[in-house]
Amino acid sequence: xxxxxxxxxxxxxxxxKSYDQKNLVVKxxxxxxxxxxxxxxxxxxxxxKTTVLMMLAGFESVTSGDIAISGKSINNTAxxxxxxxxxxxxxxxxxxxxVADNLAYPLSxxxxxRDQIKARVAEYxxxxxxxxxxxxxxGQLSGGQKQRVALARAMIFQPELILMDExxxxxxxxxxxxxxxxxxxxxxxxxxxVIYVTHDQTEALSMSDRIAVFNDGVVQQCAPPSxxxxxxxNAFVADFIGENNFVSGKVERIDGESAQIQxxxxxxxxxxxxxxxxxxxxxxxxxxxxxxIHPTDHAYDNALxxxxxxxxxxxxxxRYYFKLPDGTDIIVKVLNDLSAPEFNDGADAQLLSLAxxxxxxxxx
Amino acid sequence: xxxxxAYYTIWHKxxxxxxxxxxxxxxxxxxxPILVIMPLSFNAEPFFTFTEGMLSxxxxxxxxxxxxxxxxxxxxxxxxxxxxxxxxxxxxxxTVLGTLAAVGLASPWMPYKRVITALLLSPMIVPLIIxxxxxxxxxxxxxxxxxxxxxxxxxxxxxxxxxxxxxxxxLSGFDRSLFVAGLSLGASPLKVxxxxxxxxxxxxxxxxxxxxxxxxxxxxxxxxxxAGPEQRxxxxxxxxxxxxxxxxxxxxxATLLVVLSALLLFVLEALRRRSVRLGGTG
Numbered sequence: 001x002x003x004x005x006x007x008x009x010x011x012x013x014x015x016x017k018s019y020d021q022k023n024l025v026v027k028x029x030x031x032x033x034x035x036x037x038x039x040x041x042x043x044x045x046x047x048x049k050t051t052v053l054m055m056l057a058g059f060e061s062v063t064s065g066d067i068a069i070s071g072k073s074i075n076n077t078a079x080x081x082x083x084x085x086x087x088x089x090x091x092x093x094x095x096x097x098x099v100a101d102n103l104a105y106p107l108s109x110x111x112x113x114r115d116q117i118k119a120r121v122a123e124y125x126x127x128x129x130x131x132x133x134x135x136x137x138x139g140q141l142s143g144g145q146k147q148r149v150a151l152a153r154a155m156i157f158q159p160e161l162i163l164m165d166e167x168x169x170x171x172x173x174x175x176x177x178x179x180x181x182x183x184x185x186x187x188x189x190x191x192x193x194v195i196y197v198t199h200d201q202t203e204a205l206s207m208s209d210r211i212a213v214f215n216d217g218v219v220q221q222c223a224p225p226s227x228x229x230x231x232x233x234n235a236f237v238a239d240f241i242g243e244n245n246f247v248s249g250k251v252e253r254i255d256g257e258s259a260q261i262q263x264x265x266x267x268x269x270x271x272x273x274x275x276x277x278x279x280x281x282x283x284x285x286x287x288x289x290x291x292x293i294h295p296t297d298h299a300y301d302n303a304l305x306x307x308x309x310x311x312x313x314x315x316x317x318x319r320y321y322f323k324l325p326d327g328t329d330i331i332v333k334v335l336n337d338l339s340a341p342e343f344n345d346g347a348d349a350q351l352l353s354l355a356x357x358x359x360x361x362x363x364x
Numbered sequence: 365x366x367x368x369x370a371y372y373t374i375w376h377k378x379x380x381x382x383x384x385x386x387x388x389x390x391x392x393x394x395x396x397p398i399l400v401i402m403p404l405s406f407n408a409e410p411f412f413t414f415t416e417g418m419l420s421x422x423x424x425x426x427x428x429x430x431x432x433x434x435x436x437x438x439x440x441x442x443x444x445x446x447x448x449x450x451x452x453x454x455x456x457x458x459t460v461l462g463t464l465a466a467v468g469l470a471s472p473w474m475p476y477k478r479v480i481t482a483l484l485l486s487p488m489i490v491p492l493i494i495x496x497x498x499x500x501x502x503x504x505x506x507x508x509x510x511x512x513x514x515x516x517x518x519x520x521x522x523x524x525x526x527x528x529x530x531x532x533x534x535l536s537g538f539d540r541s542l543f544v545a546g547l548s549l550g551a552s553p554l555k556v557x558x559x560x561x562x563x564x565x566x567x568x569x570x571x572x573x574x575x576x577x578x579x580x581x582x583x584x585x586x587x588x589x590x591a592g593p594e595q596r597x598x599x600x601x602x603x604x605x606x607x608x609x610x611x612x613x614x615x616x617x618a619t620l621l622v623v624l625s626a627l628l629l630f631v632l633e634a635l636r637r638r639s640v641r642l643g644g645t646g
Contacts, residue, residue, distance in 0.1 A: 059544055079547045092545035096563045105559070106549035157550065 008071075009035040009193055010056075010161060015065035017051050025051050027217040028065070033195070035160070038187055040196045040204040043214030044240070052214075053163055053197045058082050069161065085154030085162035085192070089169045091146040093138035099149050100125070100134035106157040124152040127186070144175045148182065155190065164196045168203060180207055201241055205229065213237050233274060235361040238285040245291070245330045246283045247304065248363065254278050259360050264325035265304040270358035281363040288333040290357035293320065293341055294350035301355040306330060308343035322349060398622055405430055405615035412612065430616035440613065443601035447581055450512065450597060454519035455577035461520070462527025462576070463569050467561070469528070470535040481528075488525040495522075496589040503590060510592030518586050523576025530575065534568030534639070567639035571632050578628060582621070 010033040017026040026048040033039055041049035054060040056067055058079030066073050074082055093102050100121050107117045125131045128148040138146055147167060154162050167183070168176045184207055187194055198204055204211050205225040212222040213236075220240075221233045232238035235246070249263035254272055261268040261284055270284050292298045306322035309329070318340050320332040332351060334340045343349060368377060408427040409415050417425025434440045465484055469477055487495060499518050500509060508514030538561070546556030562569070584599040591600060598617060605614045 057544075057548060059547075079544075080550050080552055083550065084548065086545065086548035088541050088545060090539065090541060092539065092541040094542060094545075094560055096560075105546075105551070109549060109551045109555065153549065163548075 007034045008032045009037075009069065010195075011066075011068045012052070012056075013066040013068065015052070015055065015067060016063045017048070017055060017060065018063045024063075025217055026055075029219060031212065031219070031222065033193060036191045036193055038184075038194045038196065038207060038209045040198060040208040040211045041214060042198060042201060042204040042211050042240075045199060047214040048217040049197050049212075049214045050165060053165055053195060056195060057084055057086055057163055083157070083159050083161075085157070085159040087147070087150050087154045087162065087164040087167045089166040091138070091150045091170075093146055093149055093153070095138050097137070098134065099130065099136050099138065099141070102138070102149060103153050103156050106153065110157060120156060124156045127155075128152045128182075143171050144179060147171065147179055151183065151186065155186065155192065159192065161193045161195070164194060166198055167196075168198075168200075176203070183207065205241070213240060215240070232285070232359065235273075235283055235285065235363075238359065238361065243288050243331065243333075244285045245288060246285055246328075247324060247330070248281065248283055248326065248328070249360075251276060251278050251280055251282050251360065258355060261360050263304070265306060266302070268302045268304070268353075268358055268360075269355040270302075270360040271356065273359055273361045275362040276360055277362070282360045283363045284358050284360050286330075286353050286358050288319070288331040290353055291330075291332045292352045293332060293334065294352055296339075296352060298352065299354065300352035302353045302358060304330070304351045304353075306349055306351055308345065308347045308349055311343065322351065401615045402619050402622070405612055405619040407612050407615075410611045412610070412615070430612045433611075433613045434616055434620075437613070439596070439601060440598075440617070443596050443598045446512075446595055447597040447599075450515050450519055450595070451577045451580040453512075453516045454523055454580040455573050457516065457520035458523030458527050458576035459569060459573035462524045462572055463531050463565070465524070466528045466531035466535060466568075467557075467565075470532060470538070472540075484528055485525045487522050492583075492585040496586045499586065500589045509590055510595070512595055515587065515591050515595050518590055519580035519583060520576075522583065522586070523579050526575035526579060527569070527572030530572035531565055531568040534565040538564060567635045570635055574628050574632060578625065 010031075012029050012031045015026060015029040016024055018024050029048075029052055031039075041052060043049045051060060055062050058074070058077065062075050066075060068074065069082075093099075094105070097105070103121045103124055104117050107120060112120070121134065122131070125134055128151060130145060130148055130152070133141065133145065133149075138149065141149065147170075150167070164183070168179050171179060180203060183194075196204075196208065205228075208225055210222060210224055211228055213220045213228065215236050221228060221237045223231075228237065228241050232241060238244050239246070247261075247263050247265065247268065249261040249268065252260040252262045252267070254260075254276065257272055259270055259272045259276060259282075261270050261282060263284070268284050276282060292300065294303070304324070306324055309321040309323050311321070312319040313336075315336065317336050318334050320334060320343075322330045322332065324330055330351065368380075372380075403418065404412060404414065406426045406428065407415065407418065408425050408429070415425055434444075468474060469481055469484075474480075503509045503514045503518070506514075508517070542560055542564070543553075543556055546560050547553065551559065581597075582599055583597075584603055587595070587597050587600045588603070591597065598621070602614050602617060605611075
């Protein structure tokens with residue numbers, strides 16, 4: 001292993017995984033994680049994100065490559081010797097033990113004296129605000145409470161690294177938001193490093209320091225949430241993170257960072273993504289909230305001519321569905337204020353946007 | 365009177381009661397032979413029939429002498445002791461082996477699962493007489509015929525399928541992530557097995573063990589083939605009792621066995637309820 005910066009706590013070095021010795025499920029995963037970072041592995045199901053987590057936890061073997069914590073390879077360390085906390089989607093609390101016994105288990109395994117265990121359990125029950133629940137069994141708790149116990153159990157032996165495998169997947173929406181807040185709070189307060197796996201992008205965007213977007217066993221982009229949303233490096237990320245419109249066109253000219261794209265709906269000035277060549281087909285991504293309907297006070301660089309299709313009232317905003325000349329839908333989100341215009345069916349409209357909000361990706 | 369839906373015709377109604385009567389008759393048919401021996405075992409006369417005194421509920425027609433007989437008779441005492449020794453030893457062996465087999469078979473990485481399962485369950489399916497004959501010839505090679513060791517091993521083999529079935533049933537409701545969670549908390553696989561898996565499958569293990577015990581307890585074919593006079597068990601004693609000295613001692617023993625079986629059944633049911641209450645599967 002080469003040049004490890006002292007801040008690197010966890011390192012994946014060209015990690016590959018194959019179950020059948022033919023197809024790679026994870027195709028060369030590299031990542032350096034700093035101490036205390038909150039990293040999310042995000043991707044559709046079957047993209048390899050859970051496999052990476054399981055290799056890190058030691059429940060799957062590494063086919064090739066190396067996983068190292070604090071500079072030491074853990075490839076050949078048994079799962080129970082890795083000292084990594086883990087939170088599961090289905091909580092995985094031991095149903096025959098009380099909440100307090102669940103929390104005490106990792107400590108008694110580590111042969112901690114009984115009085116210290118008692119004190120530590122009380123401390124962590126208080127930390128997750130379940131002090132009165134120590135004598136209950138997991139079956140008597142609600143989903144949110146169970147997940148708080150699971151969190152406390154993963155933290156109580158004070159591992160430096162905690163893995164979370166879709167921990168909020170089984171909770172309903174309100175509870176999920178509460179628990180997001182809870183996890184972020186504990187992460188800030190205690191300072192452990194988190195590797196979090198989810199397919200829920202809102203969760204990923206709101207909690208993480210950095211997000212690695214997986215598709216087909218490959219990390220498409222690994223960046224902080226805002227960069228991922230504003231500056232996706234390829235069409236998959238642009239499509240997967242948040243909502244996006246894609247306008248097909250041809251690259252007419254590239255001037256350094258910006259390009260002129262010829263589309264059926266008009267010429268677009270857009271940012272250039274990697275791999276874009278003059279004369280080739282491309283897709284221009286524009287977020288629905290970055291499009292404005294003419295007339296508007298906003299400054300703009302591009303105008304697209306479209307026809308009105310339908311308008312959906314969502315409450316705090318209104319979604320407009322327009323059609324591009326080639327028939328594809330283009331969506332515009334407008335805040336529900338006086339500026340939200342009305343259209344007749346099939347009426348022509350002009351959609352305006354800034355060049356910095358349009359990104360041109362090569363279209364394969 | 366039961367309230368029937370308005371559209372019920374007389375045929376519906378008679379069908380309804382007809383089914384009840386039929387079900388009751390079937391139950392009677394199944395239970396009567398068992399129930400009838402109970403009062404007969406208190407017969408004061410050495411007969412297998414109800415005497416006139418019994419029918420008129422004369423206290424003198426009843427006695428506990430056949431129960432006394434069990435206690436007094438050396439043969440019965442030995443048979444009872446043998447049955448318990450063989451039954452308990454066989455059940456313990458079957459429980460340990462069967463549980464381990466079930467746990468192994470439940471693993472997703474177990475190869476040839478179906479074939480192995482079929483093989484392990486075969487003692488339940490293959491006719492006993494064939495097993496008995498096979499064992500007799502096989503055990504002779506090892507001088508196990510006519511020994512307690514031989515009988516215990518044979519009965520353990522019969523009991524294993526019951527344990528595998530009950531433990532597999534409890535394991536099917538077992539969440540594998542609990543095992544993974546245990547490892548992630550720092551416990552060795554063996555410790556997780558002991559602390560987490562065993563307590564959760566305990567109802568299945570115990571009921572399997574009880575089944576294995578009962579199987580051994582009332583088994584007579586293998587005993588006929590493999591046991592010598594030393595290893596005479598209760599069923600064997602009853603079997604010879606039927607032919608040699610007909611008296612209601614057998615009925616007294618049978619009554620005791622029925623009571624014992626009923627008790628075991630209650631234990632099983634209590635275990636099942638307990639496991640349901642703890643959130644496991646029944």
